[in-house]
Amino acid sequence: MGMSCAWRLAQRGIQVTLLEQGAVGKEASSAAIGALWPSSMPTPGPLQRLHHESLRQYPQFVKELSEATQRAIGYMRRGKFELVTSDRHLTQGLKEVEFASGARSAVDGMPEDQPVMEWLDSDEARQLEPNVAVGEFGALVCHRSAQIDVSDLLAALESACRQSGVDIRPNTKVLGVELNAARPTVRLADGEIEGDRLLICAGNGTPTLSQALERVAPVRPIKGQAMLISTRRPVISHIVKNEAIFLVPWPDGRILVGSTTEPEAGFDISNTVSGVQFLTHGAISTCPPLADACIESIWAGLRPTGPKRKPLMGPLPERSNVYLCAGHFKVGIGMAPLAADLMTRWMLNETVTDDERQFIPQADSDPRL
Numbered sequence: 253m254g255m256s257c258a259w260r261l262a263q264r265g266i267q268v269t270l271l272e273q274g275a276v277g278k279e280a281s282s283a284a285i286g287a288l289w290p291s292s293m294p295t296p297g298p299l300q301r302l303h304h305e306s307l308r309q310y311p312q313f314v315k316e317l318s319e320a321t322q323r324a325i326g327y328m329r330r331g332k333f334e335l336v337t338s339d340r341h342l343t344q345g346l347k348e349v350e351f352a353s354g355a356r357s358a359v360d361g362m363p364e365d366q367p368v369m370e371w372l373d374s375d376e377a378r379q380l381e382p383n384v385a386v387g388e389f390g391a392l393v394c395h396r397s398a399q400i401d402v403s404d405l406l407a408a409l410e411s412a413c414r415q416s417g418v419d420i421r422p423n424t425k426v427l428g429v430e431l432n433a434a435r436p437t438v439r440l441a442d443g444e445i446e447g448d449r450l451l452i453c454a455g456n457g458t459p460t461l462s463q464a465l466e467r468v469a470p471v472r473p474i475k476g477q478a479m480l481i482s483t484r485r486p487v488i489s490h491i492v493k494n495e496a497i498f499l500v501p502w503p504d505g506r507i508l509v510g511s512t513t514e515p516e517a518g519f520d521i522s523n524t525v526s527g528v529q530f531l532t533h534g535a536i537s538t539c540p541p542l543a544d545a546c547i548e549s550i551w552a553g554l555r556p557t558g559p560k561r562k563p564l565m566g567p568l569p570e571r572s573n574v575y576l577c578a579g580h581f582k583v584g585i586g587m588a589p590l591a592a593d594l595m596t597r598w599m600l601n602e603t604v605t606d607d608e609r610q611f612i613p614q615a616d617s618d619p620r621l
């Protein structure tokens with residue numbers, strides 16, 4: 253989030269200093285497996301509309317980033333193939349199909365005759381993904397969903413920031429922020445820095461920056477374990493989702509497998525036996541040929557999560573020069589294009605839509621996840 257916003261602001265002629273406690277792109281973002289899709293909700297609403305909009309912007313975002321930096325960025329729009337597991341799931345899925353057809357856009361780059369989302373019965377679904385264990389309720393396919401190589405993306409963002417003049421200062425931990433001063437001020441180990449405007453994209457570090465932020469931005473970590481496996485030949489051609497398990501396949505046989513959701517784990521990032529079991533069992537039951545895949549690596553990360561699992565994007569209450577962009581939970585990589593554009597519009601006093609205003613930080617947020 254920090255690098256995407258810094259890049260977009262610098263492109264608009266703003267002089268940006270990016271303060272990072274360690275190295276950029278190493279915390280939650282480096283743990284992501286790069287699935288780009290709208291989140292599912294029993295009743296789709298503003299957040300899903302913003303997710304769709306961000307996915308729609310992704311091809312252009314990647315193209316611009318790649319051209320600006322002369323770097324290849326692995327990006328493919330292969331679509332999401334989601335197994336439907338019950339009657340209730342099917343009812344909800346059909347609502348999403350209807351909702352997604354309303355989120356269609358002429359500049360999407362999708363073929364005219366292709367729906368954004370569709371439901372396939374079990375025969376059609378098996379034909380499309382013969383190695384997947386499709387059940388009686390078939391599958392939902394979201395053609396707008398895509399995948400990105402996250403390490404390519406983060407390296408390109410860092411390079412784009414540097415090229416556009418962002419002053420990146422690694423190993424610079426912000427110890428606190430002073431929000432009441434006329435100009436927002438951040439406290440560092442060796443002094444203070446002030447600026448015209450402050451944008452806080454500190455992920456799980458956000459609430460530690462001031463007492464006010466603890467109330468306004470109670471962002472909490474939700475641990476996720478994930479792994480990389482490989483097969484000799486490709487066995488699936490879409491991002492496959494089966495309840496909490498998802499498989500992101502690349503044409504060279506690599507498959508990223510995500511992920512556990514462990515809100516009770518706090519800041520622990522160990523890989524546990526039950527985590528490995530969840531991922532391996534989930535992968536094999538979704539796609540039986542994966543029993544023979546090799547495990548390449550396994551890791552865990554902490555998803556910065558806003559109240560009620562929704563992001564916080566906008567100015568702080570009663571402050572016109574301090575902004576927040578954090579708490580994107582499972583969709584932070586997917587939301588990068590839209591969030592960067594939105595924060596730029598907020599900070600330059602440009603138009604913000606009613607849907608986007610739903611995520612303005614509130615004076616006393618309910619800290620429950």
Ligand SMILES: Cc1cc2nc3c(=O)[nH]c(=O)nc-3n(C[C@H](O)[C@H](O)[C@H](O)COP(=O)(O)OP(=O)(O)OC[C@H]3O[C@@H](n4cnc5c(N)ncnc54)[C@H](O)[C@@H]3O)c2cc1C
Pocket residue numbers: 253254271272273274275276277278279280281282283284285286287288424425426427453454455456457458475476477478510511552553554555556577578579580581582583584585586587
């Ligand atoms: C296993 C796993 C799989 C995931 N898969 C996906 C996926 O497929 N698709 C998707 O869209 N999302 C996915 N996510 C979620 C995604 O990773 C996050 O939503 C996103 O990376 C959050 O980005 P961020 O910039 O807000 O946070 P971060 O990447 O954590 O960045 C915050 C930065 O702030 C810095 N910071 C914090 N405190 C301070 C301080 N006091 N001073 C200076 N710097 C500070 C940190 O060092 C860090 O670099 C996944 C997450 C996990 C864990």
